[in-house]
Amino acid sequence: MELLSRLADSVEQGQSDNAKDFTQQCLDQGMEPNNVLLEGLMAGLNVIGGRFKRNECYIPEVLLAAKAMHQGLEILRPLLSDADAQSLGKVVLGTVEGDVHDIGKNILGMMLEGSGFEVIDVGVNTGADKFIETLQQEKAPILALSALLSTTMPALKKTIEALATAGMRDTVKVMVGGAPVTQEYADKIGADGYAVDAATAVDVAKSFL
Amino acid sequence: MKPRERFIAAIKRQETDRVPRFNRYVGAVKQKMAPIFGVDPNEFEIKQGNDGVLIQIGINGEYSHRLVGEGETYTSEWGVKYQGIHGFNQPVEHPLKTAELGGYKFPDPNKPERMDAIRAAMKQYHQDYAVMVDLSCTLFEAGFHLRGMENFVMDAYENEQFVMDVIDGLSNYYEKIGNRAIQEGIDVIRIGDDVGVQTGLIMPPDKWRQLVKPYLKRMIASFKQTNPDIIVKYHSCGDFSTIIPDVIEMGVELIGSMQPCGALADPFKIKEEFGDKVAFLGGLDVQQLLPNGSPQDVREGVKKVLKAYASGGGYVWMPAHYVNVDVPLENIWAMLEAVKEYGNFPINID
Structure with a gap:
């Protein structure tokens, strides 16, 4: 002990x-x-x-x-045996198009992993297509999107809309975060969850399960 | 009164006719706004009423002034690879792959052409306008370019000596180009290092005092030796309030950009605490208010900033950062009009 x-x-x-x-x-x-x-x-x-x-x-x-x-x-x-390695669920994680900031995203990725999620990090400057493709490939139920710039926040909305167009809006829970992002903005663009920091984001991801 | 006199008087915490202005816009916004004002985009900031000009040299000057096509890359003299992404040049590859300087060579600060832009600005503007030379990003943040942000902030714990060696190299470079700029007769030298995040400093203040402050202190002392009257400005994004006393102690007379987050969210308190020792620049929220607020919200925001910071002098108007492409034109207009209406001394805002 x-x-x-x-x-x-x-x-x-x-x-x-x-x-x-x-x-x-x-x-x-x-x-x-x-x-x-x-x-x-x-x-x-x-x-x-x-x-x-x-x-x-x-x-x-x-x-x-x-x-x-x-x-x-x-x-x-x-x-770790297969039973041990059973994760809480898969999370596709990335920074949206036009934005190369990754420190917040990386902290969240590590914290999610540390909490038992399987994290598929698609990196920075990621277009909606890439997110959708990865969600489909991995059959992941959670998408975590990061934007650090006020100018790239609209890409959060764009990604959620693309998800709807692809007919996946009901099967994937979307959480958003990043310095300029607020709960109000998250609500406005129809995200399922928002977190002010990485530790809170882990709680949000757990609430999706 | 000349704009330059107004600008300097404000930094000396004196009231004049009105609050001096120092609005800054990203290139795409200048392109959009300039035709409306019927001016050249390069002269837009002065023509719309700024009292000073900013010339960037060093790491930022090199990459943010260089136009790179979307998706295209180039490698700077520092060995940093940049890519044009959505109108910004972003560092995507860093020359220091491990926590060792090895044979890394800092650029030559004595290259004659490094002063070209400053000389041109002095000739064109200095008779009437204040000239500020920007050395950002200067020390700790410049390390992000050379080593990657995530690596460099971890190095600050695991390889302190390496971090100090990098900062020593950077400060030698910037001290030299800074002194050369000062010898050209500029009014303000700007040191910039984003060490603040939304909720406070990115590292413990004592770590900053150990790893960064001694070099900053040495650099500022050297600038003052070159010209005792040089005004030193310190910039950090985010909440850097815990080190404001340190910055003042080193001889800084102007601080920005007073991004209203963390402890900086209350400008009245900040003015109360530090307003008798230092002047402020910035303060209007650019993360939510300016891009997403209504023109009326923007107007109220401007009034609050001016009421808090400008009363009694000691303030230069600017939003907390560049006006970016996501700001609606009507909000830019509302901001400029509100500054014009409420930025006159004595400040009289309910």
Whole structure:
């Protein structure tokens, strides 16, 4: 137990090397990989997510925690059984057309993964077609869209409209976010969810399940 | 009164006839607006009533002034690859792939042509207008271009020495070109580093004080040595309120862009707290109000900003950033008219 909490702490502190070592040590002691994932890696990421939500830590600290979690996850992944690897659901994630900002999107991607979602990150400057194609290929029920510029916010609306045209509006839940985006704007363009930050966005994604 | 005198008096926190203006528009908006005013797009900002001109040199000047076609790319002298995306040049590839400077060579600050635009602006405008030279992005944010934002902010924790080495290299470069610009007789030198996000600083203030502040301090001291009267302006987007006292302490006289978010959302409080030590530029919300508000909302927004910041002097009018392509013409008009109507001393706004 103590080792797991040290693992969680190392993720929270963003210590990649320690996260890797403690993950290995947990396995060496015969712990179940899924347990190491949930009680160690994810537990640590959830703590930092909570602090971020309360504005008690800074963006690089979240990035470092996510990086540390991934170090441990790389060791665990081949050992997780199919049942363990069952995700909460698939989320297609990307920054909309005309916008190459990706730090917020990346933080959300890592937090969603840390919370048990399977994330398909289609990158930045992504057109509606690409989102739709990926949603279809992956049969993903959730689409998370990011826009950092007031000038690219209309692409959020455009993407949602394209989804409707493709006849997928009822089968895909759409959440939107990014610095200039507000709940009011999200409502106006008919998004299913909005989040002010990545940690809140994880809650929104969970509410879709 | 000449626009330049008005501009400088405002920074010295004096009331004159009216609040000086420094509106800035992205290229596409200038193209759209200039014919309405019957002027050349290059002269649009001055013709619509600005009291000063801005010349950008350094990383931003190099990429934001260069026209790149949609989807086309080019690699700058710094080794940063930019792509034209929706009318903006965006950095898409960074020269520092790992947290090592290795053999990286910063550009030569002594190239004669770096002063060409400044000399031209001095000749054309300085007799009447204030000339501000912009060195943004200067230190921490310039590191984003060289190393990628995500990497560089993590380096600030994992490889502090590397971050300081990058910033040292940048500050040497900018100190030299900044001093050259000052020797040309400019009025204001602008240092810009976006270290604020919507809710506060991107990193703990103490980390900024450790990694960035010493270099900024050295640079400003050098500028003041070249010309003790040079006005130093510091810019950051987002809420950088926690380091405003540090910035003032280093000799900065003008700060912007007072994006109304986080602790900067209350301009009255900010003016109250710092208004006797520094002048302000900016303040009108460009994320929601200017593009999405009604002309009446814009008018009310302008009134609030002027009432808070301009009373007693110490304020130069500008929205919190460029006027971008998503701002309806009627909102631009409402903004300009409201500034004209309410931006006269004494400020008298209910």
